Amino acid sequence: MAVKGWIEVNELHCKGCGLCVAACPQNVMSLDMDRLTPKGYHPVHLHAEGCTGCGICAIVCPDAALTVYREVPVKA
Amino acid sequence: MVAPAPKIVYQRPASLATRVTHYCPGCTHGVAHRLIAEVLDEMGLREKTIGVAPVGCSVFAYNYFNHDYVEAAHGRAPAMATGIKRVLPQQTVYTYQGDGDLASIGMAEIMHAAARGEQITVVFINNAIYGMTGGQMAPTTLPGMVTTSSPGGRDVESMGFPIRMSEILAKMDGAGYIVRRSLHDPANIRKAKKAIRLAFETQERGLGFSMVELLSSCPTNWKLTPVDALTFIEDRMIPMFPLGDYKVNDEIANLRV
Numbered sequence: 063m064a065v066k067g068w069i070e071v072n073e074l075h076c077k078g079c080g081l082c083v084a085a086c087p088q089n090v091m092s093l094d095m096d097r098l099t100p101k102g103y104h105p106v107h108l109h110a111e112g113c114t115g116c117g118i119c120a121i122v123c124p125d126a127a128l129t130v131y132r133e134v135p136v137k138a
Numbered sequence: 139m140v141a142p143a144p145k146i147v148y149q150r151p152a153s154l155a156t157r158v159t160h161y162c163p164g165c166t167h168g169v170a171h172r173l174i175a176e177v178l179d180e181m182g183l184r185e186k187t188i189g190v191a192p193v194g195c196s197v198f199a200y201n202y203f204n205h206d207y208v209e210a211a212h213g214r215a216p217a218m219a220t221g222i223k224r225v226l227p228q229q230t231v232y233t234y235q236g237d238g239d240l241a242s243i244g245m246a247e248i249m250h251a252a253a254r255g256e257q258i259t260v261v262f263i264n265n266a267i268y269g270m271t272g273g274q275m276a277p278t279t280l281p282g283m284v285t286t287s288s289p290g291g292r293d294v295e296s297m298g299f300p301i302r303m304s305e306i307l308a309k310m311d312g313a314g315y316i317v318r319r320s321l322h323d324p325a326n327i328r329k330a331k332k333a334i335r336l337a338f339e340t341q342e343r344g345l346g347f348s349m350v351e352l353l354s355s356c357p358t359n360w361k362l363t364p365v366d367a368l369t370f371i372e373d374r375m376i377p378m379f380p381l382g383d384y385k386v387n388d389e390i391a392n393l394r395v
């Protein structure tokens with residue numbers, strides 16, 4: 063089973079610069095052209111399945127706007 | 139049975155304030171801030187750290203960190219940091235400076251702070267331009283590069299050659315750790331963070347003056363998209379400012395962090 067991950071975008075900090083979009087190895091990020099942040103930028107979002115929670119987007123983000131999560135299997 | 143549980147892979151470091159920065163979208167000043175905050179968190183230094191902000195785009199750096207900060211006059215951050223560190227030797231003291239601030243108006247201060255072996259750390263942002271004032275030529279501007287004060291491109295015959303600060307400061311006996319890194323891709327950002335860590339380790343161990351030079355983007359004044367600005371660093375800046383370790387104290391060279 064593929065590793066499942068997801069991101070949380072802090073829309074106060076995201077400036078829609080697109081650096082994370084270009085860096086995402088799974089190509090599952092894009093700017094959401096239907097939304098504006100309070101500062102007037104198009105925020106980034108996940109537009110498809112396939113995020114592995116690798117965290118590369120967070121490494122390139124100049125505004126520390128991303129929190130990255132990953133599902134880890136645990137013994138119940 | 140296997141049940142999924144979420145694990146946080148990355149979250150905003152505690153040493154970064156919650157305030158939104160005024161930096162242009164995609165400007166890697168923000169990446170440099172983030173890396174410093176992550177390192178201060180990891181080393182547990184936040185409560186005893188004092189930053190010295192410069193004049194330049196990062197003039198408001200004191201608003202963006204969750205630790206003590208003071209503001210210096212243009213170029214004078216190393217002098218101010220010297221005073222603070224000598225009066226409060228237990229505190230961790232660092233300056234954050236652009237290339238105009240450090241290599242132009244502040245050239246004397248940085249040279250003498252390094253020569254004296256002040257136990258301070260310098261994070262030097264080299265974006266080859268004066269960002270704050272509208273994109274004028276800096277001492278680090280590349281030959282042929284168009285800026286508002288070199289509209290025909292930097293002509294080295296009349297305007298001189300770029301200054302390579304890491305190479306110069308590495309010659310100082312007082313320097314313990316001098317390296318150049320780049321913020322243009324994930325692998326290099328990771329290396330930049332490790333260098334910032336080692337620079338602070340140099341200070342904590344009293345091994346002399348430490349500086350990390352970071353090749354950084356200015357999409358606005360380079361008139362490039364944020365993504366293209368990172369390509370400019372890789373293709374144009376690195377050949378002029380080679381990445382590498384210019385001086386590393388033996389104790390730091392053998393340190394595993």
Ligand SMILES: Cc1ncc(C[n+]2csc(CCOP(=O)(O)OP(=O)(O)O)c2C)c(N)n1
Pocket residue numbers: 193194195196212235236237238239240243263265267268269270271276
């Ligand atoms: C004494 C003094 N001289 C000149 C200026 C104008 N000035 C403000 S910022 C700056 C240079 C900024 O460039 P840099 O240090 O490279 O930082 P950046 O804005 O690119 O991050 C200059 C010359 C000033 N504020 N004070």
Ligand code: SF4
Pocket residue numbers: 071075076077078079080081082083105106122123124125126127128164
């Ligand atoms: S890198 Fe950061 S600021 Fe830029 S679009 Fe992505 S989340 Fe937003």
Ligand code: SF4
Pocket residue numbers: 160161162165166167195265269270355356357358359
């Ligand atoms: S002018 Fe350049 S250095 Fe200043 S915040 Fe904008 S992109 Fe960054």
